[in-house]
Every structure is written in C-alpha cells, then in structure tokens.
Amino acid sequence: MSIDMERVAEVQRMIIALGLLVTAPLLMYRCAKWALFKVPAFRDFTTAWNARVAEKDFANTLVALRKLGLPNIPLDPLRKAGRKNAAFVHTRYQIYMFLFAFGASDLFKSAIDSIDKQRVVGSMSKSALALALVVLPLLVWQARRSPGVARYRFLLSIMSAIEACEAVMSSQPDDRHRKLRRLDDACATVRRSILKVHLIAASTGRSSPRRQRAKQHAALVVAKLQIAEAEIDRKGDGALRGLAALLVKIGNNYAIGNVGNLLPDQTLKGVAAAPNREGLRMAGVIVATGSGLCVSVLLGFPEIAIAVTTAISALFACMVIYGPRSAVAKSQELLGVIWR
Numbered sequence: 001m002s003i004d005m006e007r008v009a010e011v012q013r014m015i016i017a018l019g020l021l022v023t024a025p026l027l028m029y030r031c032a033k034w035a036l037f038k039v040p041a042f043r044d045f046t047t048a049w050n051a052r053v054a055e056k057d058f059a060n061t062l063v064a065l066r067k068l069g070l071p072n073i074p075l076d077p078l079r080k081a082g083r084k085n086a087a088f089v090h091t092r093y094q095i096y097m098f099l100f101a102f103g104a105s106d107l108f109k110s111a112i113d114s115i116d117k118q119r120v121v122g123s124m125s126k127s128a129l130a131l132a133l134v135v136l137p138l139l140v141w142q143a144r145r146s147p148g149v150a151r152y153r154f155l156l157s158i159m160s161a162i163e164a165c166e167a168v169m170s171s172q173p174d175d176r177h178r179k180l181r182r183l184d185d186a187c188a189t190v191r192r193s194i195l196k197v198h199l200i201a202a203s204t205g206r207s208s209p210r211r212q213r214a215k216q217h218a219a220l221v222v223a224k225l226q227i228a229e230a231e232i233d234r235k236g237d238g239a240l241r242g243l244a245a246l247l248v249k250i251g252n253n254y255a256i257g258n259v260g261n262l263l264p265d266q267t268l269k270g271v272a273a274a275p276n277r278e279g280l281r282m283a284g285v286i287v288a289t290g291s292g293l294c295v296s297v298l299l300g301f302p303e304i305a306i307a308v309t310t311a312i313s314a315l316f317a318c319m320v321i322y323g324p325r326s327a328v329a330k331s332q333e334l335l336g337v338i339w340r
Contacts, residue, residue, distance in 0.1 A: 046087070054079075054086035061159040064166035068244050074252060078159075081255035082152050089152045151254075154193045158251040161186040165244040169237050180232070187229055190247065191222045195276050197259055214260045219273035221250065221262045226274060281321045288317035 036042050058079050065071060082089075164183040171179040198214040228246050231239040250262045292313025296306045 049087045050085055051083045052087070053090060054082035057082060057086055057156065057159065061162050064163040065244065065248070067166050068162075068169060068241050070241060070245060070248070073245060073248050075248065077253075077255035078155065078248065078251040081155050081251075085149065085152055089149050089156075092149065154197070155251055155255065157186070157189045157193055158247050158254075161190050162244050162247050165240045165247075168232070169240050183232075184229070187225060187243075190250075191225055191274075194218050194222050194225075194250070194262070195274075197254065197262070210260060215276070216273065217260050217262065217268075219276055220268045220271050223271045223274040224263060224268055227271065284321045285314065285317045288321075289314040 036046050062075075065073060065075075161183070164179070164186040168176065168179040168183050195215075195218050197218050198211050225243075225246065228239065228243040232243070235242075246263070249267075253262045289310060293306065293310045296309040301309060
C-alpha cells in the first residue's frame with residue numbers, strides 16, 4: 001500500500017494554516033486586552049469610556065422607573081455594574097456584526113446571482129468561509145466565555161425588560177398589544193438568561209454543590225417572574241410596577257454577586273420551580289442543523305446550496321423548537337447590545 005506524500009503534505013499545510021487562523025485572532029485579542037488594561041494612558045481612557053457608556057445605557061432605565069412610579073427604588077449595584085466594561089461589550093458586538101456582514105457578503109451575492117440565472121451558481125470564497133466558519137465563531141465563543149461580557153449582556157436584558165414595562169404603561173389602547181409582545185419577548189430573554197445564570201456568573205465549578213443550588217434557585221426565580229407577568233392583564237399598571245421592581249431586585253442581587261440568592265426566600269415561598277428544557281432544545285437545534293448539512297453534502301449540492309440549506313435548517317429548527325418569535329426576540333436582544 002503506497003502513501004500519497006503530496007496528499008499528506010497538503011493535509012499538514014491545512015492543519016498548520018487552521019492552527020494559525022485560530023491562534024492569530026486570539027493572540028491579537030490578548031495583546032489588545034493587555035494594552036488596554038495595563039498601559040496607564042490606555043487604562044485611564046478606557047475606564048472613562050466604559051463609565052460614560054454605562055451611564056448612557058442606564059439613562060433610559062432611570063426614566064422608565066420614574067414614569068413607573070419607582071423613582072426611589074435602590075439602584076446603585078445595578079447602575080455601577082457596567083462601568084468596567086460597558087463600552088467593550090458594545091464595541092465587541094458592533095465588530096462581530098461587521099465581520100458577519102463581511103463574511104456573508106459572498107453568500108448573498110451568490111444567492112442573488114442564483115435567483116437571477118434561475119439556477120444555483122457561485123460558491124463561498126475561501127476567505128469568506130474561513131471568516132464565517134472559524135474566525136467569527138471563535139471570537140463569539142471568546143465573548144461568551146468572558147464573564148464580563150456575559151454579565152453585562154444579562155444586565156442589559158433586565159434594563160430592556162424594565163423599559164418595556166414602562167412602554168406598556170405609557171402605550172395607547174390601539175398600540176398596547178405591540179408593546180405587550182415586546183414585553184413578552186424581553187421577559188423571555190431574561191428568563192432564559194436566569195436559567196443559565198450559574199454559567200454567566202462563572203462563579204461555580206461543575207462539581208460544586210453551589211452549582212445545583214444556584215440552578216434550583218434560578219428555576220424558582222423564573223417561576224416567580226412568570227407569575228408576575230401573568231398578573232399584568234388582571235391588575236394592569238400595578239402588576240407592571242411589581243414586575244419592574246422584581247427585575248430591579250434580581251439585577252441588584254446579580255450585580256453584587258448573589259447568584260444563588262437573586263430573590264429572598266420569602267418572595268419565593270409557595271412557588272413551584274419552572275422546568276428547564278434549554279439543554280434539550282439546544283440539542284434539537286444542533287441535530288436538525290447537522291442533519292441539514294449532512295443531507296445537502298450527501299446529495300452533492302454545490303457549496304452555495306450547502307450553506308443555504310444548513311442556514312435554513314437551523315432557522316426552521318429554532319422556529320419550531322423555540323417558537324416563531326424566537327428569532328425576533330434574539331434579534332432584539334442583539335440589537336439592544338449593539339445600538340442601545
């Protein structure tokens with residue numbers, strides 16, 4: 001049995017190129033992070049920049065609480081939480097949006113050409129594929145792995161839900177249904193984040209007994225939020241104030257590190273824990289997306305058709321498993337991070 005040495009050399013070159021492609025963005029990220037936090041001139045600038053962006057983010061929440069009739073509710077922990085990295089979080093996601101658009105431009109061009117010629121034409125260029133499949137997921141993974149970014153995203157989702165409460169209270173009768181849907185989406189985002197709060201905070205190890213306690217407590221907090229949301233149609237403005245106050249308490253306790261005590265025990269008395277099926281849902285999306293990819297490859301589709309089929313499989317799976325408004329809610333959350 002002879003070994004094709006040229007083929008072996010090609011595989012080696014591919015592995016080395018992939019390693020460099022993974023290492024380069026991580027190394028650049030580490031160097032930039034070190035410079036921003038260790039060099040005095042950069043550190044002073046970034047500290048002031050983060051504080052300024054955090055105050056800007058919180059300004060609308062302050063106005064919303066005042067209109068809700070809650071101007072004196074304690075807010076210091078929530079207000080101070082983002083002063084270390086608010087600007088970094090916004091900038092990161094703006095960069096990711098730019099990279100995503102850059103990586104997807106070739107795909108969109110090929111799709112337009114295919115529609116124009118009534119047949120599948122074009123293919124993803126190697127640079128776009130590398131960016132879309134390696135660099136961008138790597139950067140997003142790094143952002144999700146960063147506790148500071150994940151924590152501030154969670155706090156932003158709480159602020160958005162508070163502002164949605166005020167929007168419902170201030171709405172006109174003919175527009176109230178839209179504001180209520182926006183509130184539902186905002187609260188759904190908060191609930192999903194609470195169920196993952198032990199991961200977002202990065203304060204418990206996988207085998208820590210505190211981890212299971214935090215997960216059980218999170219399920220109770222989610223159930224309490226669902227009860228508060230259900231009261232809106234019956235109690236009106238009073239329920240909206242109660243929901244906003246509940247969100248402030250959760251945000252304050254999270255901001256000071258009380259992951260296992262987001263709400264006091266007396267508030268959760270008599271509440272049945274909400275089920276957490278997030279793991280099964282994610283597994284379903286992954287299986288459906290992988291199945292779409294494998295089927296398109298086995299059928300011999302062109303590269304452009306493989307990319308489109310995989311994307312459609314992922315989108316359809318999310319709509320079926322998470323509900324048809326899941327994409328809307330996720331888009332609103334990301335847009336809130338990018339252009340708040």
